[in-house]
Amino acid sequence: xxxxxxxxxxxxxxxxxxxxxxxxxxxxxxxxxxxxxxxxxxxxxxxxxxxxxxxxxxxxxxxxxxxxxxxxxxxxxxxxxxxxxxxxxxxxxxxxxxxxxxxxxxxxxxxxxxxxxxxxxxxxxxxxxxxxxxxxxxxxxxxxxxxxxxxxxxxxxxxxxxxxxxxxxxxxxxxxxxxxxxxxxxxxxxxxxxxxxxxxxxxxxxxxxxxxxxxxxxxxxxxxxxxxxxxxxxxxxxxxxxxxxxxxxxxxxxxxxxxxxxxxxxxxxxxxxxxxxxxxxxxxxxxxxxxxxxxxxxxxxxxxxxxxxxxxxxxxxxxxxxxxxxxxxxxxxxxxxxxxxxxxxxxxxxxxxxxxxxxxxxx
Amino acid sequence: xxxxxxxxxxxxxxxxxxxxxxxxxxxxxxxxxxxxxxxxxxxxxxxxxxxxxxxxxxxxxxxxxxxxxxxxxxxxxxxxxxxxxxxxxxxxxxxxxxxxxxxxxxxxxxxxxxxxxxxxxxxxxxxxxxxxxxxxxxxxxxxxxxxxxxxxxxxxxxxxxxxxxxxxxxxxxxxxxxxxxxxxxxxxxxxxxxxxxxxxxxxxxxxxxxxxxxxxxxxxxxxxxxxxxxxxxxxxxxxxxxxxxxxxxxxxxxxxxxxxxxxxxxxxxxxxxxxxxxxxxxxxxxxxxxxxxxxxxxxxxxxxxxxxxxxxxxxxxxxxxxxxxxxxxxxxxxxx
Numbered sequence: 001x002x003x004x005x006x007x008x009x010x011x012x013x014x015x016x017x018x019x020x021x022x023x024x025x026x027x028x029x030x031x032x033x034x035x036x037x038x039x040x041x042x043x044x045x046x047x048x049x050x051x052x053x054x055x056x057x058x059x060x061x062x063x064x065x066x067x068x069x070x071x072x073x074x075x076x077x078x079x080x081x082x083x084x085x086x087x088x089x090x091x092x093x094x095x096x097x098x099x100x101x102x103x104x105x106x107x108x109x110x111x112x113x114x115x116x117x118x119x120x121x122x123x124x125x126x127x128x129x130x131x132x133x134x135x136x137x138x139x140x141x142x143x144x145x146x147x148x149x150x151x152x153x154x155x156x157x158x159x160x161x162x163x164x165x166x167x168x169x170x171x172x173x174x175x176x177x178x179x180x181x182x183x184x185x186x187x188x189x190x191x192x193x194x195x196x197x198x199x200x201x202x203x204x205x206x207x208x209x210x211x212x213x214x215x216x217x218x219x220x221x222x223x224x225x226x227x228x229x230x231x232x233x234x235x236x237x238x239x240x241x242x243x244x245x246x247x248x249x250x251x252x253x254x255x256x257x258x259x260x261x262x263x264x265x266x267x268x269x270x271x272x273x274x275x276x277x278x279x280x281x282x283x284x285x286x287x288x289x290x291x292x293x294x295x296x297x298x299x300x301x302x303x304x305x306x307x308x309x310x311x312x313x314x315x316x317x318x319x320x321x322x323x324x325x326x327x328x329x330x331x332x333x334x335x336x337x338x339x340x341x342x343x344x345x346x347x348x349x350x351x352x353x354x355x356x357x358x359x360x361x362x363x
Numbered sequence: 364x365x366x367x368x369x370x371x372x373x374x375x376x377x378x379x380x381x382x383x384x385x386x387x388x389x390x391x392x393x394x395x396x397x398x399x400x401x402x403x404x405x406x407x408x409x410x411x412x413x414x415x416x417x418x419x420x421x422x423x424x425x426x427x428x429x430x431x432x433x434x435x436x437x438x439x440x441x442x443x444x445x446x447x448x449x450x451x452x453x454x455x456x457x458x459x460x461x462x463x464x465x466x467x468x469x470x471x472x473x474x475x476x477x478x479x480x481x482x483x484x485x486x487x488x489x490x491x492x493x494x495x496x497x498x499x500x501x502x503x504x505x506x507x508x509x510x511x512x513x514x515x516x517x518x519x520x521x522x523x524x525x526x527x528x529x530x531x532x533x534x535x536x537x538x539x540x541x542x543x544x545x546x547x548x549x550x551x552x553x554x555x556x557x558x559x560x561x562x563x564x565x566x567x568x569x570x571x572x573x574x575x576x577x578x579x580x581x582x583x584x585x586x587x588x589x590x591x592x593x594x595x596x597x598x599x600x601x602x603x604x605x606x607x608x609x610x611x612x613x614x615x616x617x618x619x620x621x622x623x624x625x626x627x628x629x630x631x632x633x634x635x636x637x638x639x640x641x642x643x644x645x646x647x648x649x650x651x652x653x654x655x656x657x658x659x660x661x662x663x664x665x666x667x668x669x670x671x672x673x674x675x676x677x678x679x680x681x682x683x684x685x686x687x688x689x690x691x692x693x694x695x696x697x698x699x
Contacts, residue, residue: 012451013451013452013455014449014451014452016451017449017450017451021648025647025648038455038459040454040458040459040462040519040523041451041454041455041459044450044451044454044458044515044519045451047508048450048508048515161448161449161452164448165448165452167398168396168398168399169396169422169424170397170398170422171422171424171425216397216398217397217398218397218398220397220398307649310645310646310647310649312649313647313648313649
């Protein structure tokens with residue numbers, strides 16, 4: 001059995017920094033090489049993180065380093081070909097979201113990994129963020145009852161580091177994705193929903209628009225920045241909001257169960273519960289505010305304790321995902337995110353972008 | 364004479380375009396990105412109709428885009444650089460863009476004169492004794508990876524240009540400004556201190572601030588570019604009568620707004636820096652190592668500065684430091 005995984009990274013942009021930092025925290029893995037088409041980008045990542053070897057040819061890195069795992073952090077248009085090459089070289093693969101630009105490519109990649117018996121995962125980091133893990137535990141304890149409805153909200157800051165990179169460059173790869181900005185982000189919306197909407201292909205209704213008023217006179221003007229998605233499964237429904245304009249830039253989900261309503265806040269890292277009042281009349285209206293205050297206080301102190309234990313990192317979800325993925329390789333257990341879920345999200349994204357395109361044509 | 368200016372609509376870039384126009388350059392090609400704010404350049408076009416200010420719209424994050432931009436120009440003023448953001452993005456927008464620009468230069472216009480705007484941050488002064496004077500002969504940083512992302516990318520950008528120059532032999536003028544300031548510029552420099560919540564940590568103390576008023580800096584760039592020299596010339600750029608960090612902050616408090624500041628002496632800052640660095644390692648990066656003993660020694664050990672070489676070109680500040688600070692703080696006050 002392998003004790004220490006040899007890991008390699010392809011694509012040395014912003015998100016690669018997060019991957020490298022999280023991998024370097026693990027005792028079970030060592031980064032043996034980084035690669036980027038632009039050798040200077042590979043060199044800067046290697047220099048900053050103390051990685052001894054860097055490449056501008058992926059094939060050469062695979063051949064020389066013979067890694068056990070490859071993290072693909074390139075633009076999604078290259079995911080299928082790079083991941084397939086890594087799988088053919090015998091590597092397990094972590095693919096950054098969005099998995100591929102289309103559902104068809106997603107299916108191809110999954111089938112290829114299954115055929116070659118290699119592990120595959122997708123960068124759904126918030127699926128393993130502390131509030132998501134806490135909510136999952138709450139659901140498994142039966143606190144929520146049966147799920148009835150899910151609400152997922154993902155705010156996006158166009159003036160933030162990622163947003164600026166997209167808005168300042170009309171040739172940025174995001175503008176060439178079928179779903180543009182949405183496609184690069186709504187994995188974070190949808191993976192919270194598919195956990196509770198179990199249908200292969202639920203009913204979906206989509207509304208999207210460009211809310212920005214400033215016009216740049218190029219392809220960037222066509223990039224929608226507000227999205228609403230209604231989803232109806234056989235037993236559970238969902239509503240998803242992606243917004244680039246609502247402030248503060250929030251990120252939360254609400255799970256509506258037959259017993260309680262849970263609110264998982266991914267910015268404040270809190271999980272709170274709204275419950276039926278236990279006392280009658282006006283008194284029943286007095287107590288919930290105190291109850292919520294008590295819950296937030298408890299969650300706040302929980303976070304402080306985590307911080308003091310050095311367990312409150314920015315990329316906690318990525319750390320948990322990478323750690324679980326590597327465990328699945330070392331122990332030969334199923335990967336942390338099922339291939340079925342990766343496929344279902346791929347299908348939902350295709351359907352959302354198909355409807356958006358139809359709306360654009362009609363308008 | 365036609366010149367190309369990258370970063371032309373930035374804080375220093377627009378000041379440089381104005382100085383070029385004042386010096387009678389006719390044919391100023393401004394490299395601008397699609398959709399970028401060209402308000403100040405538009406005003407200069409109206410103010411200096413004979414300067415031939417024109418736009419070249421493109422991006423330096425592309426091998427193709429700079430190709431036509433560099434054709435037919437006599438001098439390239441390379442100011443484009445990233446001032447903030449994620450480290451990888453800063454590197455892409457500063458170093459990789461410089462590589463693509465230079466590839467275009469070598470292919471299309473290999474004898475063009477390159478004027479590169481570097482930074483004081485490329486010097487490695489951590490190992491120098493306190494009070495050492497930084498001149499053009501001061502050694503460059505040996506460990507840029509230990510510095511902040513801005514110093515890291517500016518060091519690599521300059522090294523890349525020096526490597527290209529060594530291979531291809533074009534005339535290269537490197538200007539290393541200190542703290543460029545002025546109206547429309549950023550707020551208080553990090554060399555003075557750091558805003559932490561409602562408190563300003565005053566880190567600079569008695570350190571001399573290597574201020575360079577934006578118009579003085581632009582004037583220095585124009586004059587150094589006209590020096591007749593082959594190979595590589597390097598000039599440090601800062602003004603005269605430099606204030607200490609404490610004096611600068613004092614004027615700010617009197618003229619702009621009152622802020623609650625806590626002076627942190629160098630020995631205390633070194634102690635804090637060691638603690639921050641240790642905690643960063645212990646916690647596996649839960650908090651960033653914004654201070655390390657190495658970074659602190661580079662910025663706040665108490666260096667002196669020398670602009671004698673710049674003055675040998677005939678440069679003198681067109682705006683005195685007292686007037687420059689006044690102009691800047693008036694602007695801050697109006698816009699605060």
